[in-house]
Structures are given as structure tokens and as C-alpha cells.
Amino acid sequence: MSAQQVKGPDQEDTRSDSGLDLALWGELFRYAMRYKRQLVGLAFFALTTGFCDVCFPLVSRALIDEMIQLTESGGGFPEGSDWLMPYLWAYAALVLGLSGSVFFFIRYAGFLKAYMAADIREAGFGKLQLLEFAYFDKRPIGWLMARMTSDCERLARILAWGALDVLWASTFLVGIACVMLYLSWKLAVLVLLVAPLLAIASRFFQKRMLTASRSIRKINSTITADFNESIQGVLTTKSFVREQDNLASFEKKTDAMFESSVRNAVLAAAYLPVILSIGSLSTAAALILGGYQVAGGVISLGTLVAFLSYTRMLFEPLQQLAHIFSEMQMAQASGERIIEMIATEPAICDSELVKKKIADQAHDPVPGRAIDGDPDQLGRIVFQDVEFSYLPGETVLEGINVTVPEGETVALVGSTGGGKSTLVSLLCRFYEPTGGVISIDGCDLRERSLDWLQSHLGIVLQDPHLFSGSVLENIRYGQLHATDDEVYRAARTVGAEVTILRLPGGYGFNVGAGGSLLSAGERQLVSFARAILAEPRILIMDEATSSIDMETELQIQKGLERVLEGRTSFVIAHRLSTIEGADRILVIEGGRIVEEGSHLDLMAARGRYHELHARQGIDEVGVHIEDWS
Template identity: 35%
Template sequence: MNKNATQSVKREGSPHLTRFYYPLDQAVEKPFNWKQMLRLLEYLKPYAKNLLPASILAMLISTIVRLVVPILIGKVAIDQAIENKDTSLLAYLIIGIAILYIFSYFANMFRIKWVNILGQRVIYDLRRKLFSHVQRLSHNFFDKRSAGSILVRILNDVNSLQELFTNGIINLLMDIIMLVGIIVILFVLSPPLALAVLVILPIMFIISTKLRRNIRRSWQDVRIQKSRLNSHLNESMQGIRITQSFAQEKENTEFFNGVNGDNYEMERIAMRKSSYFGPFVEMSNAIGTVILITYGAHLILVGSIDVGTFVSFAFYLGMFWEPISRLGQIYNQLLVAMASSERIFEFLDEQPNVHEKENAKEFKDMKGHIEFDKVQFSYNEDRIALHEISLEMKQGQTVALVGHTGSGKSTIANLISRFYDPTAGSVKIDGNDLREMKLSSLRENISVVLQDTFIFSGSIKENIRFGRPSATDQEVIEAAKIVGADEFIQRLSKGYETEVEERGNILSAGERQLLSFARALLANPKILILDEATASIDTEAEVKIQQALRKLLKGRTAIMIAHRLSTIREADNIIVLEHGKILEQGSHLDLMKRKGEYYHLVKSQFDMLDAL
């Protein structure tokens, strides 16, 4: 499959239903990226003066003890104390070894404690940075990705690095030091026997090298499949009402079984390939032991080595394959970490399409005068959303944008909030090109109310206060009263302290919309954008809101996007759009007199009402 192609997965038993995944979720073949690994290790820098050196010191103490004890047993206990029947030396040696093991015990205890603290803090830092970065990315980033795939990277991919940071790095250092120390000691004790015992290493290295690419690709596939599984779960939970409404539970379960089965298969393949290393190490250990006994016994018989040296060799050989085996496990951790870090750094390297200049200016006192100067915009190369639009929205005006779906109404609103930048031309507020201004300074002065409003888990009060966290309880209540939300809030069991479920499911669509009005108005914006904001409000509630808006919009610039034309009669300026172009604009009375596109839109809506 071409890496830029979109992969599709069909549901079993239903040839017509297909799920598509973005090309961003394709595995790629790359060599082990040491530069990327060093970048990952940079997250240890904040702890380079305390936790990291303390963990390394504790690791060194326990490693040195393990390297010293076999020498003491072989060369001192056997070759000197036992050979010469020196019980005093043997007693001192036993006490000395016991003391060394006590030091090693406490060193290991603190090492485990400190590396776990270190690992948890690094994971915390990495997840915080990733979440903070993703929040600042442009809407274009979220247009291309499902919520589930983003969640996988922030949760699962970051979690998969935990083992590397809590154990992997320190264990890697410990095992390398252990191996180097053992090899040096073996060659010091007996070079011929050391060469004979370690002859298996080159063969082992060649075989393990051949496994690396397959193992790494398998763990990449696992991460990608987990992303797809999570995406489907997220989509299924959010769309459960639609699934049940169309009685598609069986179809949905069949598709989930397919994705879940793929996930199981990818995990099985990755674990199977990763498990090859352990048995090979055991086999190597067995071969080394046979060589040691055969050739070591021969060297003892010819007088080349002492029995103590042979015993030390046996200790070191047993210790040698332990770090070799652990290095195989650590290598698997590195492969998993590389697969995950690639996906994490892909997000961290993603730059917003909407860039903020280093010397960007702030709005000191925004008035709300908006200008579009020959603005052209397209979401992709195939479709132009706006064709050289030029328009003016004066300070304090209420401007309505009307037109058929896809005419460019929401695009204009998105450009005012600078969720996107125009492809050509400029958008200005108070004469300032928005590309020259700070995003936070711009958006702090704008409130947006959408048709599909989002209510967070938490209390009613917290949801309203989201518009301005510093607002007092009294200001929250006043905002709710102005938009007519106070009446239904007071009927709730705990009033403003009532906890709402995810997305506000305990509230009706109209009640959620009223809360979003209160939230927007509490922010005290200079510019208010209402994108189909009254679509879910019943007629009685709409009358209340219209009365409140007359007071609240005074002195503010308001942009109203509406299909229900009855809600925009009192707008100062109505702009009629069609296929990204302005057909006509003016007040309701002016446009009705012209009998143009707006007149026909109004007439068709009233004809539909009369027919009902």
C-alpha cells in the first residue's frame, strides 16, 4: 500500500459499510534513530542534579559488590583460606561479604525507589508537555485526526515509555557496567578460558541484529492498531444513541471484533518475535557452561589455573548471561519506546498552521471594528470556501450571515477568531491585521456560541464560569438570569451546584444552549459570534434570549449565523452568501424590497410554515 493512501476496513457481513483510517496511521520502516533516543533522554535533564546521580550511585555500589564477591570467594576463600585451612581469614571473609551484601541491599532499595520517582516525574512532564502542545495546535490538526487516535498518543504511547524511564535506563547502565567488568575480570583471570567461554558472543550478536528490524516493525504495528481500536471505541461511545436508534449493535460489535482481533494478532506477533531472544540466551548459557567445564577442567589438570579461578569463572559465567538476557528485554523496551516516541514527537513537532509572530502585538482596548480585505480561503486545494470577500462590520453592529450550507458563513466566523488564516487577503480588527496580533489577546475578546454546544463534566456553575474563571458566584448567577437560564437551573436538585454528566447529557438541548449563552456572555466579549446558536431553542426560550441580546449586544459587535431567518430581522446588516461570494447585503427591509436571494429565502421559509 502506498504510504499516502487511505486504509479502509470493512465490517464482516456488510460489504457496504467501511471504516477509513488516515494515512497518518501507517507504519514506516526506519533504522534505529539514536538522535531521537537522545532527544527522549533530554527529559531527564531537570533531574540531573539529584535523582539521576543518586540512582546511578546506588546502582554502582550494588554492581561493584556483585563484581567483587566472586573474586573474594574464588581467590581468597578457596585458594587461600580453605587451601591453607586459615579459619580466621575465612571468618573475616564471611563477615566482610555479609557487610558488602547489606550495603548492596540498601543500595538496591534506594535505587528502586529513586528510579521509580524519576520515571514517574519524567512521564508526568512528557504528558503535560504533549497535552499543552496539542491544545495550542490549529483546527487543521484536529480536522485530520480522530479524537481516539489523539488520546492513544497522550495516554498509551506515553505510558509505554514508563518502563523505560523507571527501570530501563538505569538497568541498561548497570548491565553494561556488569558485562564490561565481567569480561575484563575473566581476561585477567585466564585469557584462554575467557576466549573459549565467550566464543558464542559473535554468533549471538549476528542473530540478534537480524531480529531487530522485524521486532521494531511489529511494535510499530501494535501501536497503530491500538490507535485504531481506541478511535473506534471513542466513536462508538459518542455515537451510541445513533447506533441504538438504527439497531446497529450487531454490526458495530462485528466491526469491533474485527479491530480487536487485529489488535490481538499484532500483539501476538510482536510478543512472539520478542520472545525469541530469551531461549537463545539460555542456549548460549548452556553452551558456555559446557565449554567452561570441559576446557576449565583441562586447564586445572595441566596446572594452568587454580580451582579458585575455576570457581570464580563459574560465578561470573552465571552472572554474565543474566545481564545479557536483561539487555534483550531492555532492547525490547527500547523498540517499544522508539515506536511510541516516534508518534509522540510527531505531535510535538507539529506546528500550528496559525502562527503567532515573536513580536506580536496585544489588543489594549478592542473596539470590535472588523474588515475583510479581498479574503480568499480554502480548506484544501480542491475546494475554495471564500472568493476574495471584502466586507465591513462596524463597531457595535449586529451582522447576520445567511446562505445555504457551504456558502462560507462559518468560515468567516472561523477567520475572525483566527482558527484559520486566509489563503489570500487579510482580516483586520480595529485596523490591525490579525496575523500581527497575539492569539490570546484576540480570543480573550471574542465569545463563540455554537449550535452543538459542549458542556463539560462538573457543576452548572463551573460550566458557566469557564468563560471567565475569575468571575464571582454573583456574576455567574447574573449572566444566567440575563439569558433566561436561571429559571431552569433553580428547578434542578442542587441549583448551580448540580453536577452534569459528560457533554451535559442530563440537560435538554435547549438548556445546554442557554448555558453556553451564559458562559459566552460572562466572558464580557467585544465580539460575539453566534453560529446557529438558537437552532436548539424553542420559540418561547428564543423570545427571552432575543430580549436579553438586545441589551447585551449594545456596544458589542455581533456576528449571527442563522438558517432561521426570523431570528435576524433586527440585524443592522444582513450579508447573503452563496458559494463563498457575497450576493447582497443590507437591512432586512432593504433586502426584502430588492426581492433578491434574501427575499426568496425568507419567502420559502414562510411558505413552508404556512404549509405546516
């Protein structure tokens, strides 16, 4: 992992003091705009829900007023229940309307959320496929995973439910306000005066409660990680007598967790009483002024009862709005990260010139040419004054000059960290040289199609990645159209078959996520077969046999001799004995080629290669001595 770590996913999350970034939410809302039908449905049912909610007190009002009228008229209540039926029907219709709209709006919001999460994730995932290695160097896998999973989910949820809440709550609020103003504007003004107070108080509590619960979650996850580490590292802890230190740091964290939990509990406990008290101010005001108005005959008793209901209902939409705005504010960091990731342009991609060449070749193909219209051959490879650094100012390779004729086997040797893997990464265009030129048959790599180049490279790494699935499927990944027989042949060629058949189920054995159910050596064998199956023109092996026992390695070598015939290959060797037959050996130390030649040349020169060779011989003797002791 590079030293330049990006901030972890949680570090920015509690940033809640900034205002709502409308531009950002607008950008994110574009994902919702793709689903116009769902949005319209959502809006429609949010409106009908709000409408039904507002109507309930009006039915009660009408009923009360009719009952009072009947009492006052002296005639008493009519026989039977016929006079009650209209109210019953109105009530039933409202309940039905409300249930129906709630059902549909939840459905629409759920759909919308699922679609948007998928879309945002797809956009991010698509970008990740295109981005170059350097992007991943700077961002830990865990960080990217958090972006692709929790951030996407969270944003989609807030967008879908936020749209719903905002629509419903505003309909509800505007509806209540209009009805109240219509019934009695004086009473309405008095009651509505409390609304801003309620809104401010809700906002205050919601924001703090969200912050507290987030910090509890965060501490909780570090505690879990701590547990994990101390259990896994218990031997080390004990051997260094660090139990007390560990306990102290653990206690500090649980204390912090306790504090946050208490804060959250106090806030949650205070929230409702505070809101109810503020709300009761408006109820009291409505009761007093309304009481006078009823007594004076200005409004009916039914109207007063309706008002009292509305004063209590007012709180619900305000609370929803406060909640959703706080959530949006807290999720802004997630939104920014996702938008930024999606907007990142890959640094290594086909240039405009290459794109044009590809378009021309697609439009008017020259037979026998590559997709970019240039000759379809990968012959002579030339590194010319190549220079490279991962981080500005820290040169990893410099002055690399080497010419590799077609079909040669080139071995790269030298001490760890010398730059061998980096050199082959440059050939694969996983990174771009910071100086100099790499060319194939006289053409700068940057002027060829990236897809074309990479599809002709076979790469076997020291720690290869396999996908969960059978061994057979994993090998076939190298060439999706290969028949089973071709897969078996590839495995046989690299000497992997014996090992594969020893697995339970043989080729059908499921290797687990990342190939975790196989040993490192077995994974190397499978990835070898996978690379060979693709029939690459250039084969690159980066310490590809380091975890394979010597006997199997010899077998692989025998198979490879046939495979490598006529193919250019780069072999980074772990054991020097395996590359003695290479056409050319490059000794790389400190980012430079310090020696170049065949095994015999280099041995005769008695330089660095000779020294490495001698040391490996001694190491092997060393092993023997240890074995005896």
C-alpha cells in the same frame, strides 16, 4: 473532520527494521538531563549493583580455595566457625549493598520517569494550546490523545529504565570480563567468545517477541472496536441482513490474532532453551579447559567454580540490553511524533512587529491603549476581498466584501456548507484568510495582538464544550473574577436561570466531562451565560440556539436585546424568524455573499432570502401535516 487524515497511532508502530536513531534519543535524553541529581544517583546505584553482582562468585571462590587449602594441609578444619565468619560478613555486606542499591536505583528510575513524562507531556500540552485550528483539523482527537498519554508515558519509561539497564548491564558485563581476564585470561577468552552469540540470539528473539506481542495488542483493540460497533449497530446490521458478512470479517481478525498468539508462544518457548544451549557451550568449554587447568595446577578449583557462575550470569545483562534496544527501536515512531509535535511552530501567532509593539507598550505604556499600544477599541469591521480555503485549491469563501459599523447586529443566513461559520472563524483569527484583508478600525487584524483580539470576543457555538464541574464554575469560566451574583445575573440575562434551577442542585449541578450530563440545549444556555459574563465587545453566535425550544429562544432574545445594545454582533441563525430585527442580513451561498440588506429590503427584493423564508414557512406547515397523520 478533514479528509486529510493523519496516519493512526498504531500504523507506524511496528516499524522495527530501521536502526537506532541516536540523534532522536539524544534529543529525548535532554529531558532527562534536566534532572542531573536523579541521573547521577541512578548511575551511582546502577554501578554499585553491577559491582555487587560481580563480587558474589569471588566470595565463593575464596571460600572454596581456603577449604581446599585446609584439606590439603592435612590439619583439617578448625574448631568452631570463626574461620567462616569473614565470608559470612562479606556475603552479608554484598547482600546489603545489593538490596540497598536496587532499592535506590528503582526509586531514582521511578522518579526520573515520572518527571520526564510530566515534562514531555507539559511541553506537548503547552504547544497544543498555542497551535491553530488548522493543526487540529488534520489530526483526529484520538491521535492527539494517544500522543499526550501513551507516547509520553512510553518514552519516559524507556528513557528512565533504559538508562538504568544500559548502565547496570554494561557495568556488569565489563566487571565480569575484567574479573575473568584477571583470574585466567585463556579461560576468559574462551568463555567470552560465546557472548556475541548470546547477544545476537537475544536480540533476534526479543525483537520478534516484541513485534508479535504488539501485533496481538493491535488486533485485540480492533476486535474490541468491532465488538463495540456491532453491538451498537445491531439494529442496522439486522435490518440490512449483514450478519454473515460481519461474522466473516470478524473471524478473519480472530484468525490473525490466533496466528500472532501462536507465533508469540512458539518464540517464547524457544527463547530460553536456545539461550541456555548457547550458554552451555561456554559452560562446557570452561569445564573442559578449566578442568585441565585445575588438574595442572594453573588455576584453583575456586576459580573454576567462579568461572562457571560467571558463564551463567553473562546471559542476564545481555538479555537486558537486547530487550531495551528493541524497545527503543520500536518506540522511535512515538519519539519522532512527540518531538515533531513539540517542534511545530504555531502558524497563527503575533508577528514580530506585533511582538515588538507589545514589548514597547509593556516597557513604556501609553495610557488607555491596548496591550499592543494601539487604540483599545473594536469599532468598524471591514472584510475586503476576503478569500479562504481549508485545503489548497478548495475555495470555501471568495470575494467577501462587507463593512460592519460598530454596534451593528449582523445576521448570516444561507444553506448549510455555504461558509457562514468559516467567515466568523476568520474574524476570530482561528484561521487566517488566504486572500484579502480583515481590518478593525482600519488596522489589519494581523497587526494587532492575538490575545487582545480574542479576549474581546464572546463566542457561542452550536455544540459548545463545557468542562466537568458545576454549572456555576462553567459560567464563571468566562470571567474568573466574577462574583456569584454576577454569574446569576448573566444566567438571568440570557434566560438560562429557569432551566438551571430545574437541574438537581441548580447552579451546583455537575455537568460531567464535556458537559455530557446536560442536553445540547442546556449546554447552549450555559455557554451563552458564560459568553455574556465576559462582557465581550463583539459577540458571535453560531447557531447558538438551534437546540433550544422556541419558548426559551424567545426569552433569550428578549434578554439579548439589552446585551446586544451598542455591541457589534454576528448571529448565524438557525430559524430565520429570530433575525428579522438584525441591522444587516448577509445571505451566504457557495462561499459568496449573494444578498445583503435589512429584512424588509431583502423581502421586497424577492430574491434568495425571500425564497429561504418562504421555504421555512412551508417546512413548518410540513411539520404540522406530519403531526396530524
